[in-house]
Amino acid sequence: MTLLFITSGLFLGWSLGANDAANIFGSAVGSRMITFRKAAIIASIFVILGAVLQGSGTSDTLGKLGAVNAIGGSFTVALAAAITVYSMTKSSLPVSTTQAIVGAIIGWNIYTGNATDAKTLTQIVTTWISGPVLGGTFAILLYMLLKWYKKRAGIHMIRFESYIRNGLIIAGAFGAFSLGANNIANVMGVFVPAIDLPAIDLGFLTLGSGQQLFFLGGIAIALGIITYSKRVMETVGSGIFELSSEAALVVVLSQSLVLFLFSSVALANLLNGIGLPSLPLVPVSSSQVVIGSILGIGLYKGARNMNYRMLGGIALGWIATPIIAGLVSFFSLFFVENVFEIIVAIP
Amino acid sequence: MAIFKRTSGLLINKFDEFLDNVEVGLLVFREGIKSYLHGDMEALNRHLRKIEALEENADKLQREIENDMIVHSILPKERVEVFRLLDRTDEIIDTTKHSLTEFTVEVPDIPESLKADFIRLTEASASAGDELIPAIRTYFTTPYLVRDKLIKVYFFENETDRLSTEIKTRIFQQMPELDLARKAHLRYILHHIEGISDKAQAVADLLTAMAIKVIM
Numbered sequence: 001m002t003l004l005f006i007t008s009g010l011f012l013g014w015s016l017g018a019n020d021a022a023n024i025f026g027s028a029v030g031s032r033m034i035t036f037r038k039a040a041i042i043a044s045i046f047v048i049l050g051a052v053l054q055g056s057g058t059s060d061t062l063g064k065l066g067a068v069n070a071i072g073g074s075f076t077v078a079l080a081a082a083i084t085v086y087s088m089t090k091s092s093l094p095v096s097t098t099q100a101i102v103g104a105i106i107g108w109n110i111y112t113g114n115a116t117d118a119k120t121l122t123q124i125v126t127t128w129i130s131g132p133v134l135g136g137t138f139a140i141l142l143y144m145l146l147k148w149y150k151k152r153a154g155i156h157m158i159r160f161e162s163y164i165r166n167g168l169i170i171a172g173a174f175g176a177f178s179l180g181a182n183n184i185a186n187v188m189g190v191f192v193p194a195i196d197l198p199a200i201d202l203g204f205l206t207l208g209s210g211q212q213l214f215f216l217g218g219i220a221i222a223l224g225i226i227t228y229s230k231r232v233m234e235t236v237g238s239g240i241f242e243l244s245s246e247a248a249l250v251v252v253l254s255q256s257l258v259l260f261l262f263s264s265v266a267l268a269n270l271l272n273g274i275g276l277p278s279l280p281l282v283p284v285s286s287s288q289v290v291i292g293s294i295l296g297i298g299l300y301k302g303a304r305n306m307n308y309r310m311l312g313g314i315a316l317g318w319i320a321t322p323i324i325a326g327l328v329s330f331f332s333l334f335f336v337e338n339v340f341e342i343i344v345a346i347p
Numbered sequence: 348m349a350i351f352k353r354t355s356g357l358l359i360n361k362f363d364e365f366l367d368n369v370e371v372g373l374l375v376f377r378e379g380i381k382s383y384l385h386g387d388m389e390a391l392n393r394h395l396r397k398i399e400a401l402e403e404n405a406d407k408l409q410r411e412i413e414n415d416m417i418v419h420s421i422l423p424k425e426r427v428e429v430f431r432l433l434d435r436t437d438e439i440i441d442t443t444k445h446s447l448t449e450f451t452v453e454v455p456d457i458p459e460s461l462k463a464d465f466i467r468l469t470e471a472s473a474s475a476g477d478e479l480i481p482a483i484r485t486y487f488t489t490p491y492l493v494r495d496k497l498i499k500v501y502f503f504e505n506e507t508d509r510l511s512t513e514i515k516t517r518i519f520q521q522m523p524e525l526d527l528a529r530k531a532h533l534r535y536i537l538h539h540i541e542g543i544s545d546k547a548q549a550v551a552d553l554l555t556a557m558a559i560k561v562i563m
Binding site for chain 1: 354356362421424489490
């Protein structure tokens, strides 16, 4: 029965894999620098590793926003987010899984009368702005560094491209790991408070209930990558601004860094340990960070050839996604509770 | 599945070898023309055989490079232009081979008074090709320096045009002892020699555009 309830989360995971893997390997695959097969295998392995090994931090934050405590509620909230992501993707509208799940959780909070933690919400919403800004900043700095190195080193163009190609594979693996670590909360976070599975001892590693859920979510993301991301990957990269291979590497690197910074418990502990403020462990939209990074490079290059119309559409999606997901969640919860008589919240 | 392949080193070597072939071809061409003008037909035939071997090897390398670049998806955005660059550079060594062949087949009767001018023309035209090769190598390592390297190509191309016009003027206006058929034949041979600098200039124009695109 538990497995049946988490299908909505797995569906959301599949959607995330189908869409967001393109943010990591899209430019490389689209420009034929890496084959789709290679990209899909690397992304699948590392997304699962990231989810299982480092997915807990962002999940805790989502739990603070709204602890969905009944499995029927978790199912409905994840389903509402998945429907929002799927239908917006089908309509070719830019969508963020993070914003969809946040909107859906708030919908649950409103429906059940639970208060939304304003501090956590502010923390999350702030990253919707700071994530892309940080992505853009990293992108500009890394791009300047790469250009400087290329000019100074005088490496043969073919050898340099080989470095970029290998860099794309390594950065892509890091990006997939960070995506799994940061975004698994969107997929499985709402199930963590509601499901308690017995721990599995693998000898070298003990998988707790949350990690088992993250593992399943990771597999769902991997399936999304393998089955449906090819088309998205092959068309990405020329939408907002046509990327060169080195710009593609910079975008993947800056995105990976941002996702890593917002999901690494170890880094947060390290910074706190030496008395420095740490970044909140919050699920960030990889799509928005990618857009921020591409925009950063575009601005650095003098803002020529930018598709401002598309940027407007993205900004609109930024606002529309959580609202739509919240509404879908609210009405779905009403429907599930009153028609199917499934408990969606434990008072 | 090999994640990190090592094809780039091999491909760079092939590019270098291809350019070496063209460079050596230009040297052999010079020597071939000088041999003919000094009446040493045996040396001319030896130089022709050498240039044929170089041209054949250049063609083989060109095909291999194109094949490797497609199979391993190397420089996907620049590939079409790099192929064009290879093709046009290969035309230079083709022209040198054809010119030497013309000398062996048609055995043009070049007046003694013009021999020094023919050598000067050959030197200028081949020098345009000589100066092009380092510019092509520079495109792959430091493209922002390509324009500086190409200045000499344009200089030698102009020099070749000037010398050619000068020689043709002498043939047609100051040498009444030559009949029209011989004059026309000499002009035809001159065109062959100056063809090398024309091909070099065409590659230089392409290279300038390619370098600008890479720098931007």
